Amino acid sequence: MSSNSSSDAVAVAKAVASCRLVKQQRRRLAAFDFDHTIVSQNTDTVVRDLLPTEVTSARAHELVENDCWTEYMGEVFRLLHEQQVPEARIRDTIRGIPEVPGFVRLIKHLAKRMQFDLIIISDSNSVFIEEWLRAHNLADCFLAVFTNPAEFDATGRLVVRAHHQQSDCKLSASNLCKGRVLEHFVIEQDLRRSIRYDHVFYVGDGNNDICPVLRQRACDFACARSGFAMEKHLLRNRSKLKLRAQLLVWKSGFDLMDQMLALPQLQTQAPNPNPNPNLGTVGDGGGPEDGQAEMARRASAAASAGQAKSPN
Template sequence: MHARHCAYQIASKQIFDFTHYNYCFHSKMTNLVQPKRLAAFDFDNTVVFGNTDTVVRELVTPEVPPNVQELVKTEGWTRYMEEIFRLLHEKKITREKILERIRCIREVPGFVRLLKSLHQANFDLIIISDSNSEFIREWTQAHNISNIFTQIFTNPAQFLDNGLLTIKPYHHQTECKLSAENLCKGKILENFIATREVDDFIKYENVVYVGDGTNDICPVMRLSENDVGCARKGYGMKRILEKNKTKLTAKSKLIYWNNGFDLHEQLQEHFKYGDLPDQRFESPTCPV
C-alpha cells in the first residue's frame, strides 16, 4: 500500500484520512478548473450611444415636474425613473413606443462587432449596468447579440399587464462610497468571478472592464495586475482617474478608447485574439 492514500483499512473497516482526502479533493478540483478570460461591460454610453433612461425620459412632455426632478437628489436615480415611468403611463405612452425608443438607440460605433469578436475569441461576456433588464434585453435582442452574454446584472424591471413599466433596485448597499446605493459594480464583478470558480470551475486569468462613468471606477479599482481597465475618452471615469492619480491608483493596465474599433485594436494588441468579424450587422428599422 502506498504511504500516502485517501483511505485505508483498519480492522476490516474503511477509515477516511480526511486531511489527505481534502488534499486529494483540492488537487482534483484544481485540475478541473478551466482558465478563461472575462470581459465586463457597462451599457449606457459604452455599448449604446446614449443613456437608455434619458432617451425614454424625453417622451415626457412638456417637461418633468419639479417635484419628480427633485427625487434624483432626495431618493436616487432609480426611484426617479420609477416616477418617470409612472408619468409615461399616465400620458398613455405605450410599451411599444418606449421599446421602440430603446431599439433605435445607435450602438457606439464598432461595438457590436467588438462584442462578437471577443465572444468568438472565447471571452465570457457580462453586462453590469444601472439601466434596467427590459431596456437591455430589448436592445440586445434587436441587435442579435443577446445570446453572447453569460449574464446581465442590472436593475430588474417589467411591464405590468396595464402597460406600466416598473423598476426595482438591483440591491441595497452602503459600504462602497464609489457606487450608488442600488448598484455596486465592483461587488457584483467580484461575486461573479468567485461564483464561477466555485460553481463552474472556471478561473479567469484575465479580466477586462469597459465603462465610461463614475460608477465604473469601483470595478476598475478591484482589478489585478493581470487585468485591463478601459475608460472611454471624454467621460467621467477617465477624468476622475486622471485627476485623482494618488488616491485612485489602479493595479491593472489602463487604456483609453473612443469607439469599438480603437478599443478592439488595443485589446487585440494586448491579448492577441482574432480580427473583427467582416460581416455587417443589420440595425433594427426605426422611424425617420
C-alpha cells in the same frame, strides 16, 4: 454496516465523482457598462424625453434632487403610463438608440472568435438592455446581465426595482455597487464552475465605473472611454487611487478592439487549461482526498475574498 452509513458512502462517492468531473478552466472575462459604453446615449434619459416637456411631478423633482435615480425613473415610468405612452413606443425608442461605433462588432468578436466570457453591469434596467441586445442579435453573446430588474405590469406600466441595497461602498450608489457585482461573479464562476479568469477587462465611461476597476488585479485591464468622466477621474487622481490594472483609453469599439488584439497577453490561443501542477489530479485520476482538498482550498479562498475589500 448500517443502511445509513452505506447511503452516506454512496452520497460521498457521488459528490466526489461530480467534483472530479469539473475540470478547472482558465478563461478571459470582459465586463461592460451599457449606457455611453455599448449604446451611444443614456437609455433612461432617452425614454424620459418621451414625456411632454411640461409633464413632471413634485415627487420626480424631489427624487432627482436626493439622488434616488432608480426611484426617480420609477416615477418617470408612472408618468409615461399616465400619459398613455405605450410599451411598444418605449421599446421602439430603445431599439433605435445607436451603438457606440464598433461595439456590436467588438462584442461579437470577443464572444465568438476569442472565446471571452462577457457580462454587462449597468444601472439601466433589464427591459431596456434585453430589448436592445435582442434587436442587435447580441443576446446570446452575454453570460449574464446585472442590472435593475424591470417589467411591464398587467396595466402596461414599466416597473423597476433596485438591483440590490448597499451602504458599504461609498463610491457606488445604494442600488448598485458594480465592484461588488464583478467580484461576486468572479468568485461564483470559480466555486460553481471551476472557471478562473487570467485577465478581466472592465469597459466603461462613467463615475460609477470607478469602483469596479479599483478592485482589479495587476493582470487586468481598466478600459475607460476617452474624454468621459471615468477617464478624467482616473487620470486626475492617478497616484491617490492606486489603480493596479493597466489602463486602456478607447475612443470607439474599433479602437478598443485594435488595442486588445495588440496586447501580448492575448497572443496565446486558448489559455492553458491546467497550468498549476498541484491541481493536476483534480478531474483526471486524483483520489478523493485531492478533490476534497481542492474544494476546501476554494471555499477558504472564497471566504477570505468575502471578508477582504478586494479578493485580488
